[in-house]
Amino acid sequence: MIETVTVIGMVISSMAISEYDKRLVLLTKKFGKITAFARGARKTTSQFLAGSQPMAFGEFTLYRGRNAYTVTSMKISDYFSSDMKDIDSMYMGMYFLELADYYGREGIEAGETLKLLYMSMKALSKNMLKKELIRCIFELRILVINGEYPNVFTCGNCGEKENLDYFDEKNNTMICSNCHGKVSEKNIIDNSTIYALQYIVTSPITRLFSFDVTDKVLEQMKGIINKYIKKHIDRKFNSLEFLEI
Known part of the structure; x- marks a missing residue:
């Protein structure tokens, strides 16, 4: 049989x-x-x-x-x-596939990753949000699914949950204003950015694409997530090279 x-x-x-x-x-x-x-x-x-x-x-x-x-x-x-409206959406989708392939393992259930991939493709094809925001959501949440992501909930020095406004790239953690000392104004992270990152980490996948952010918040999110990915993922993604031209 x-x-x-x-x-x-x-x-x-x-x-x-x-x-x-x-x-x-x-x-x-x-x-x-x-x-x-x-x-x-x-x-x-x-x-x-x-x-x-x-x-x-x-x-x-x-x-x-x-x-x-x-x-x-x-x-x-x-x-x-067939549903992608432009070449940038197509390459973004291809990048998501490459990242899913990087983390995929044979014989290990992948329901959460598949659901995230499906919702992200849907968001891209329907232009539900800015492409870079969709990318941030996908990147951070796939890190969460695989158990490795920056600490955006507490100060990495004292454990405080309030007044988080600086990202320590070396230790992959937020630092509160009482611990980091004097830093350049351009490196201060908005409360809205912290909230958005926390939302992506904790919310059900079906609700991840239900919010928008300002350009400033988006740039700060991209900075934190990109630094983490470049430090922890050693693969070269061909589609990402096109997106970053």
Whole structure:
């Protein structure tokens, strides 16, 4: 009897192999990151042609082989790559896929990451918020899901929860005004920035894209998150290079 499994997931990468096939990497709720082969997916008449594109989200039925899976059918509900309104949104979405791939592990349930990826793609495709804010939300929350993120709740020196207004890049923590001494005005963090970062860390994923911030707050958020990521993630993301040109 042929063993098949049906999973909810998103195509996070797709590579052409042989003359007509594709090698897909799927991020799935149940099995984490898995490799699956879509036979004949490069043919113009293939039922897998559209669903084997990155950012395709839906239900995949797979035959479980000895070393990999083979796609037997797919029911795609969202083609996010087709919904992106501009090239910046497309590359931002590709960056999210690369980051999800970086953290994805085979056999480890990835429901939270998949939900975050889905909501982020939806926010991008519908222009719900500024692209850079969507990026900040995705980056910080995927760090949270994987148990590593800057401390934005207490002073890293005394433990105080109030008067946090400086980010200590070396120790990845906020510092209160009583502990950091005199610092340049340009390095003082707004209360609104602290609140926004705390909201991203603690709120349900379904509510993450329900707020907006000023340009000043957004720049401060980007500064804190980018410094943390550059310090802790050693991979080069190709799509990020385009976004930062």
